[in-house]
Amino acid sequence: MNAPIRHHATPNEPLLSLFQRMLDEMEQKESVEWDADTGTLDASIYHDPAIYDKEMARIFKRVPLCLGHEDQLREPGSMIARDLFGLPLLLVRDRKGQIHGLLNVCRHRGARLVAGEEEVCRKGALSCPYHAWTYDLDGTLRTVPGAEAFPDLDKSQRGLRRIPVQVRHGLIWGIFDANATDIDVASFLGGIDDDLAAMELGPHRFYRQHARRRKCNWKLVMDAFQEFYHIKRLHARTIGPFFLDTKSAGEGVGPHLRVLVGREGLTEARQKRPQDWDMRRDATLTHMIFPNTVIVYHPDYTSHLGMFPTAADEILFVHTMFTPHEPQNEKEKSHWDRSFELLDGGVFGEEDLFISEQIQLGLKSGANNDFLLGRFEHHVRRFHSHIERMLKD
Numbered sequence: 001m002n003a004p005i006r007h008h009a010t011p012n013e014p015l016l017s018l019f020q021r022m023l024d025e026m027e028q029k030e031s032v033e034w035d036a037d038t039g040t041l042d043a044s045i046y047h048d049p050a051i052y053d054k055e056m057a058r059i060f061k062r063v064p065l066c067l068g069h070e071d072q073l074r075e076p077g078s079m080i081a082r083d084l085f086g087l088p089l090l091l092v093r094d095r096k097g098q099i100h101g102l103l104n105v106c107r108h109r110g111a112r113l114v115a116g117e118e119e120v121c122r123k124g125a126l127s128c129p130y131h132a133w134t135y136d137l138d139g140t141l142r143t144v145p146g147a148e149a150f151p152d153l154d155k156s157q158r159g160l161r162r163i164p165v166q167v168r169h170g171l172i173w174g175i176f177d178a179n180a181t182d183i184d185v186a187s188f189l190g191g192i193d194d195d196l197a198a199m200e201l202g203p204h205r206f207y208r209q210h211a212r213r214r215k216c217n218w219k220l221v222m223d224a225f226q227e228f229y230h231i232k233r234l235h236a237r238t239i240g241p242f243f244l245d246t247k248s249a250g251e252g253v254g255p256h257l258r259v260l261v262g263r264e265g266l267t268e269a270r271q272k273r274p275q276d277w278d279m280r281r282d283a284t285l286t287h288m289i290f291p292n293t294v295i296v297y298h299p300d301y302t303s304h305l306g307m308f309p310t311a312a313d314e315i316l317f318v319h320t321m322f323t324p325h326e327p328q329n330e331k332e333k334s335h336w337d338r339s340f341e342l343l344d345g346g347v348f349g350e351e352d353l354f355i356s357e358q359i360q361l362g363l364k365s366g367a368n369n370d371f372l373l374g375r376f377e378h379h380v381r382r383f384h385s386h387i388e389r390m391l392k393d
């Protein structure tokens with residue numbers, strides 16, 4: 001059964017007032033969005049292993065991280081194996097429909113239950129290949145062959161270890177700490193929580209995903225999604241022509257960020273009533289959800305990007321496309337396939353990730369002890385100040 005096709009989510013108050021600010025921005029000669037000050041960033045934050053270790057301990061193992069869309073685990077028994085931040089994680093949907101974050105490690109003598117990394121599969125239960133201890137999809141230890149050999153075994157104490165996982169707005173969130181017991185995504189998101197509800201990501205469908213490792217620090221890629229100065233330059237041959245030069249309005253929401261970037265058709269939006277403003281067609285809404293998620297709302301699909309650090313100079317870049325419904329016909333399917341390829345290979349692969357790797361190559365050359373942030377790049381500075389504060393605490 002197909003979900004009803006809707007092209008126009010109803011924006012909430014904060015999004016409407018941001019849109020109004022962007023229209024006001026068009027009237028100004030001197031941008032009201034620019035920060036009065038310029039700034040600098042110490043270049044060592046992108047390669048110093050001690051800083052990287054602190055970021056893992058104080059940020060990535062503490063805050064809820066977005067791990068994808070629940071539609072990727074559509075059927076009971078579907079699971080994804082992925083090793084992140086030193087934890088071999090298995091995201092599993094159980095028979096009741098609930099999603100669990102289990103450690104992919106047998107509680108007998110530690111064998112991996114699902115062998116591959118990045119593996120997506122479907123199973124009725126989790127059976128260990130070594131001695132066949134078998135776990136239910138919720139991680140409960142169910143059967144132990146030759147149980148008489150373990151007279152003192154308390155099965156209830158030998159279920160799979162887990163991390164706290166919660167589904168909110170269709171997105172799966174988890175805290176990468178096997179000792180954490182609780183997760184509260186709504187309070188972590190703060191004001192962004194209502195934006196995600198307004199943009200109706202919950203009923204979206206998982207369409208395609210490409211995960212790859214690239215040789216750059218995770219923050220270089222995050223920086224690229226928090227300034228719009230480069231859109232008409234770096235992306236001149238791809239998406240640049242769709243946008244107005246540096247016409248944007250953005251605001252920090254706790255550690256997160258919401259930004260609207262004006263598209264070429266924005267001029268006509270001035271004639272429309274506010275209830276007809278379209279956050280996807282008149283402008284491009286982007287959310288940066290601290291620390292490593294970016295969501296970009298295109299006219300008829302959504303890009304979800306996860307920047308998962310694997311070393312000071314390497315990330316696992318996970319690009320996922322969500323669509324408002326299953327493709328209705330071949331034309332729609334080929335349009336989405338072409339869009340995915342343009343973004344994945346062209347815009348992200350050959351432009352944003354390429355330039356981040358180019359920066360990484362020169363980091364230790366001594367050419368720059370610091371980087372300059374101009375007045376268009378104030379969201380980048382805010383992002384780094386937040387990280388700095390978290391590393392100090």
Ligand code: FES
Pocket residue numbers: 106107108109110111128129130131132133
């Ligand atoms: S290690 Fe898994 S059953 Fe022995």
Ligand SMILES: [Fe+2]
Pocket residue numbers: 224225230231234235352
């Ligand atoms: Fe970019």
